[in-house]
Amino acid sequence: MEKVGAPEKTAITVLAEGKKLAKELKRQLDPSTTSREACDALVDSILSAYDNAITLLALIRDAASPTSEEGSDHNSKKRKTMPRWSEHVRICSGARGEAQLDDGYNWRKYGQKDILGANHPRAYYRCTHRNTQGCLATKQVQRADEDATVFEVIYRGKHSCRQERLRQHKERKEQEISLTCRNVSSLVKTENRDLNDSKEEEDLPAFSFPSTPIECENVEPQFFSEPNRLITASYSPSFLSPATSESYFSPSPCLVNDFDIGHSLESDFGEIISNLTPITDFSLGDFDISIDAVDFESHLLDAIEFV
DNA sequence: GACATTTGACCGTG
């Protein structure tokens, strides 16, 4: 009874939140007083609420009719249709090393198990916003047997919570800024060339405004630009669809990390991962991620099921 | 009090 009641309650909460946001959007629709970005953010939040509510209601439906055509194995099916991918995170041994496990999301630990044949236990995390926003993303973290400095992180489900929307929104803005920086940069270069055409400039770094150098440097998707991070990806053949693979790369929420530093090294890794504070520090040591397999069935498929 | 973590119990699957 709890299992039906909890998602039901969350779905109601999420839909109520969506309604509130829609009202707010209506109130702010006047373009003379409200920016386009603000409206976009509201729309994103409303869509997020719909996504979450649909997912939750699907859970309720499946739980309520276990004998329906796909109901008998609804749990395992649910798990299989959740997007799933893994990363190998190597932790450097220096101070702040384990903080690199922070992937920028807020996780709440809900279990730990000793795994047969493994030297280290596996920790289970779910998104902190599961109950408030119906975000179903989870992850498992386990130290590798052969190399204790490597953590295998398995992600399940895509974040649908507000933090993800805000992240995407922020990335969009950063890309816009990037383009602006580049455009201005090329303009300035052109002008410089006009004024002083004898200068070499091929090896110079991209222009950046003195007042905003960091924004201009960080606007590249960190996935590709982070100099201290090595990322290799490989896909199982069934996931090669270019139409869907994109959503898990480049501005991928799963691979773009806001690193949180400042926890003591000696702490248990579980504490490190789950205590996320929004301190941003990009000075990283070695960082190695490899993606073993990516399940590109997005949870949109879940939504399609209901149509 | 509001959260987060710990940990043994429980449950579905193979």
Next chain:
DNA sequence: CACGGTCAAATGTC
């Protein structure tokens, strides 16, 4: 029946 994943009460932390 063993195993992996999740639940939920107890406990910890702020």
